[in-house]
Amino acid sequence: MPRPSQRLLSPAIITEAAIESVDESGDFTMPGLAARLKVRPSSLYNHVSGRAEIVELMRAQLMAGIDVESASGSWSETVSALAAEYRRSYAAHPRLIPLFTAQTVQAGVAFTLYNALAQAFADGGFDPAQTLHAITTVDSFVLGSALDLAAPDVQWASGPEANDAMKAALATSGKNPERADAAFEFGLRVLMAGLIAQAPEPTVS
């Protein structure tokens, strides 16, 4: 049978190609995706409205990989579990992160995570403004930690520029992922201790 001259396209195929492109080069373009998929650029527009929609499709794909349902327990246990899941999903594609943060979150599935965080902080007695700040704090720490998990085995070259305190700290460093995992666990514990200290008494419901 002859192969079709026009490759089958779908939003999922376009999303996958865009993720590959960002993993390789930090970005994607519509002409670049068309070349990668061996189609005409105009064919892409039969399936997606453009660049912004593709970014949201990529966000939706990573967010869909986050297991929100398993996060349970107290509000702070829930936040901890969500943060760990969120980092795990994003660490596979760290170069997507600045594209995501540069665009308004629209993907419906992304709200599954943010809704769960918002509910947990509300359960902890945080008012709506504090809840927004707390979600942003967790978001920033997780995205930075996902980038750190993608760092090279040797994060800092210990040279003559390091002072004694930094040299001693670097001498304790393991390799990734152990180094980044240990730092994330330490940081998450610190962050949660700070949030718990900040939490008002929850209202009785």
Place this chain on the structure above:
Amino acid sequence: MPRPSQRLLSPAIITEAAIESVDESGDFTMPGLAARLKVRPSSLYNHVSGRAEIVELMRAQLMAGIDVESASGSWSETVSALAAEYRRSYAAHPRLIPLFTAQTVQAGVAFTLYNALAQAFADGGFDPAQTLHAITTVDSFVLGSALDLAAPDVQWASGPEANDAMKAALATSGKNPERADAAFEFGLRVLMAGLIAQAPEPTVS
């Protein structure tokens, strides 16, 4: 006077062009830089050894913009001030962040910041392993917060997918930079409260 046919090059000029390229497209290539500077690719190699050195030059430039000397006071006041300075410098070029985190820190000037953080945590009584984790925690939170400062005015589109807790939180959101600044101040306060709670008694020196 005739213009020289070969534009003057220097590491600083190459670094500036690479930063422009990353700001625009998320990455740079040696041929792309050569085209941007209207020189032959081989000319670049008279000034830099290649891509990795350019990334370190870009890191050095951003790190040199951080005022480390002004951070003073107790160890926790010092860490707070360094974190705020670090975020301010990186927020101007958020798309550089994943390039930096993907490469071992070599730039000598970068150690000015990390040395100051290491000394502050050592002053707070953290042992070397905890100091490394604490530096990484601050690093992750600051880099995530720098990305957040570069986010659009509307970070989340509040739609039917948002639950009541998330809708209430989003209703309190201002625009950037006020929104991101308020979230960073909240998060830094939370993080420092957690670090202070984690700090051992400092040894008398």
